[in-house]
Amino acid sequence: MSSLPVLVIGAGPAGLRAATDLAELNIPVVLVERRKELGGAPIRWKYHSLAPDFTPTEEVLGPMIKFCKNSSNIEVIEEAVVEGYGGSAGDFSVKIRKINGEVQDRKVAAIIVATGFEHFDATVDPRYSYGKAPNVIGINELEVMISEGKVVGHDGKIPKRVAFIFCVGSRDRSTNPWCCTVCCGVSIKQAIELKQLLNDVQIYMIYMDIRTIGLWEKLYWDSMEKYGINYIRGRVGEVFYTGEKLLVKGEDTLVRGPFEVLFDMVVLAVGIEPGEGTKQVASALKLKVNEFGFLAPKIPNIHFDSGKEGIFLAGTCVAPMSVEESIAEGSAAAMQAAKLVSRTKIIV
Amino acid sequence: MSDEEKGKHIVERKYVDDSRIIEPEKLEIGGIDVSGHWGTLVLPRTIEDFDNSMLKKVKSMPRGKNIEKCWQCGNCTAICPVAHAHPEFNPRYLIHIVKMGYSAEVEKLKDTVYFCSGCGLCSSVCPKGVDPQGVMIAMSIAFKSKKGYR
Amino acid sequence: MMYAIVDPSIFLSLNSIAILILALTIFSVILLFMRIRSWGVEFTPFSILTSTFTKDRFSKRVRILLNVSLRDIFFLRRAGAWCEENFHMYGRGVLMWGFTGLLIFSVIGYLFNTIFGHLSFFNPVNLLIALSQLLVFSGATMLLFRRLSRKNIRNSTDIHTWLLQLTFLLIGLSGFLSYILSLTGYMNFSYGFYIMYISSFVFFLVYYPFSELAFLVWKGSLLTTESLHEELAK
């Protein structure tokens, strides 16, 4: 095999899948990851399980991580970023800089960008007192607690009444206007896990719309029917820490009445934002960015096509999406890269 | 004092529920008579708690057990022949306030549950199998229950 | 003789049937009371008696009570007003009228029988009983037909509703058939249906406190009592 390798940037679900698929086609891969560990968001934030079926994260990502680490076709460069590129499709030259400062120039045939997302930083939105009041946490923090099997407040007390506030940092003009698509499902999944963990906890979901798309709807139904989780349609204006509990001020739009109810814990369904990595790669590879800061595909309906020949996009750097979609997109991008590699081989 | 008499000095009286106005017949502050609108107070309408005791009662009734499946689509109210004639009877709304435990609202509306004619159309259109007709039966019993809800 | 004539009076005299029915009625009233109490509610249909039979404005109370129950319930002002189809409303009405008639005329018939001896088949009381049975049968048929003919209603119907309506149908049908057959001389069939009629009635008495009807009786009397208090307050 003499062809040039394919560069995959980002080792999250999409990147890992792309690298795995290419390696299985006997195409060499250079997998560059900004962090120390492979696995992307699900590993970084220690996702306990994945919606909609409570599949352990390990079961989904484990085999891919193991394969990428062991495959002779894949060269993993951790703690590194791509800084610049030149050349054209089939014959790119890229500059990879490691955190320790070491720079290497590499020749690659194609580039797959799968740099993923960051969770919305809720301190930006002072309504929710995130970062100021204790026991106001994001879904990412709750996920860690669930992974550890121990959900407690800052004082070690088990919460009796928990509110989930949906659409924090999404569908909101003052922060991020887009819908993050997965937070509804993930929050409901966590609510069910919380209910299983702490039997007599009362859970209230404060939502504006429930968007459990596709087969995820089952989560929504089960949460109500089997677990007695309550849903309040409305928005929250302020979370106030009384020194003991959290006073959530909101409106139940179905009764058209304001409520001020005390909770022990407030979980914010923080949305998906294009992360630092995505911003960095956009400037390094001179990719087009849309009005929301995500990488813009040439045609919005065809995610993998970056508009630049030989550079393909996959996963949440293009738009918010679930792990299953990211994996599918990784495969799709790998297929495009494989097509390009096989074509260049014939020409050569 | 009758409900109409209470708080009659409030200019926008019609926007205030009768139950929120407190105006005793006789009120004195340090020997000075402040009866009438000088001593009127208007309670806030904020919902301050979720009281699930009513929900438990309704769920314990044979045909009320499905109340938790409700997702407030409004199909029941849309098809209910009674609701079309009597807006104060709204099965969807009754289910919601009982589920969430808005006690003041339940107190205000609990007698409307007897408007239900038991025709069963709501149960036939419910997409989640809540059986609103059965829930209405469960509620009408629960509202009169001595152990239930005050 | 082609058919063995099974005359119920061989093992069950009319008097013993009456005693059985009366005993069962009392039993079923007690059952109804217990059932309603099991819901944990204060109000029972018997509260209607205590709120009517007080010295204070007694005659007015009775007048209002009759007025309310006749207008609101018997003439379907409230009981049937919001059924969305007339068919449904009249189904309920016919069943109720028939059943009320059946109860009243059966008692009258029994009294006549005891006082004047065996009544002929064409006696107006017997005719009225038969007519009531026909009404019960038609009412139950209408209701069952409505339930069966519409898929969504059929699917969301409780087993108890089926059972109750079926019982009504059986009471009406067997009673009426027993009467018709005795006219045409098929006495053994008539007796057969008569046994069926009595048994389904017995079943009804024991069963109804556990059915939806108990709720309807409770709710009906609750609303009547409330209207009574309302009218009195005016």
Added chain:
Amino acid sequence: MIEGNAVQLGKDEEIQLSKEDTKLFERLASERKAKLAMGTTEDYLKMLDKMRELEKKGEIIIHHVEEEYKPVGVRTLSGREKKIPTVELWQHKSCGQCGHIPGYISALYWIMAELGIPFVDDTNQTSCTAWNYYGSGASNSVALSAVFLRNMHVAWEKNAYPLIHCGTSYGDYKECRYLVVMNEDIRRRVRSILNKIGRDIVIPEELVHYSEWLHVMRQRIAERKKLDLSDVKAAVHPACHTYKLMAEDYTYDENILGGTRPAPTSSIILALGAKLVDYSTWYDCCGFGFRHILTEREIARSFAYFRKIRPVVKETGADVLVTHDTGCVTTLDKSQIVALAHGYKETIPVISDSQLSALAMGAHPFKVCQLQWHLADWKPFLEKMGIDWQKAQGEYKEYLEMIKKGGKPSFIRSPERTLSPRSEGMHDIKIAG
């Protein structure tokens, strides 16, 4: 948002700020942005620029906060630095102040006299007429602006910097200033009115509320503190008209409640060493600012009690509620009485920040702070501060007796002024033409 030190305001506009300022600006702006959804900071900064432009053109006179006023810089919500003058202040009083809670103003004068700060208590001041805010009908913009500029002109010719006591006037003036600067038509019509009374458009560079003055003076006040307030728990009610009208222009401080609440008043409580407590309805109105105080007293009274007094007492167990506006002190104080008669138990004394500071500095609770005007029970609070109120009451009675017998009442007098009134600006108040 940030590119170096430039802050992007609009599409093609940016302002240059130091790096530190930029950071603060972004943080505050984003907080504000999320709070109000659509911030107006941009418009506010544009207005300030336009004001300087008009000055350069000679259209208006700006009453600058010169060095002679010994200004101190504070940070406003927009991230901009605001200069608060500390001496030579022209006292812009509040209409309800003297009638309802005279202690509020006398305490402020007393503090200034104690600190040796010259001030002008001018009788030549009119009402700002923004009372209309409470009647849901602000008067016409030209008339409001004319009254505003007339008062500002009087201060200017006296060569004293206006210090506004009234929250409503303060908010109204900020809005009027915006109208006068941004709208040429209003400016023209206001000028013709002002010319008739021999005046011209003088706009203060900064509109300053007295609570902001107390905020910047808090260290000097704390140095003079005579009482130990460490046992006192104080809650703050910020007055809506001071910090919700042109919200960008009010003082915020990162070190005071994380910069999420207005800094003045909270800051003075902290500086005096008292415990500052926060409560859930801090943002709510006191009940006065609704037009209900004029038309719906029942609702105003109930709101004050159920939304403010009760939550404060129940959630925090505070000893005193401190605020900085006439309407707020009056409503919060007087509205408790009916509820108490109804059998509700929660009650709390309500005083202004100037009264609290003066008490801490050893002012007489009745002669200076005039607590006899307050209805809610202040005795436990005074005891907690270590004031012997019975003795003070005795002294006050003696003082009254003395006046009844023809004795001379004592006055608070301003220390000698160092600035002389502007000669060229002296006008007689005669309506010309």
